[in-house]
Amino acid sequence: DILSETLLRMTEPTAVPATATPAATATPSPTPDTRQADELFAAAESQLNNQEWKALVETIVALRNIDPQYRAGQVDRMLYLGLLFSGIDKILNEGDLEGGVYDLALVERFAPLDSQARIYQEWARLYQIGVSFWGVLPEKSVEYFSQLASAAPYLRDLSGIYASDRYRMALLQYGDRLAQMGEWCLAVEQYSLAQSLKEDQAVQPTLTFADDQCASGGDTDEPE
DSSP, X not given: OHHHHHHHHHTSOOOOOOOOOOOOOOOOOOOOOOHHXXXXXXXXXXXXXXXXXXXXXXXXXXXXXXXXXXXXHHHHHHHHHHHHHHHHHIIIIIOOHHHHHHHHHHHTTTSOOXXXXXXXXXXXXXXXXXXXXXXXXXXXXXXXXXXXXXXXXTOBOTTOOBHHHHHHHHHHHHHHHHHHTTOHHHHHHHHHHHHHHSXXXXXXXXXXXXXXXXXXXOOOOOOO
């Protein structure tokens, strides 16, 4: 609230001392029609009060397209709050991580993010990086999703897969990769950790076989 009030005060017009100027003939100008802008501003105030963040951003953008200077300080404040909470909502509730990160990046054009918003932004980025390695470098996916599994286990993307499930699936992928390389003991570690998170009977035969290979000195024969 204090940050928003400060932004508002910073963007208010400052009085300029009057200076003597030569007399000029006044030229009549038409009175600007602000009715549409007034209506959009009133709608934005209502959306702000009702915490309709995405609708608020859309309304402010429409208002800016009509008149970029209309109540600039107040409009900046509403846009800041709309983007901030829209971004957080996309990350935490909608699974739209890319959209949320983008909204928060726009917020930073107005003012620095608070510590909590930065945490949400970092969660979203960790998830996106982890997915970028998916199925290609499973050990990297394990690295990133292991952080999220403890900090934000229910964070998800548009696929609907939670970070905790991604972590477990990445462990199984990594275990398979190690088994293919004949690194049976290391594979057992990955399979065992995945099973400790959520036991899956379908994984148990693979874990048992890998454990036997590890105990016997690393026979590289794979199970049928």
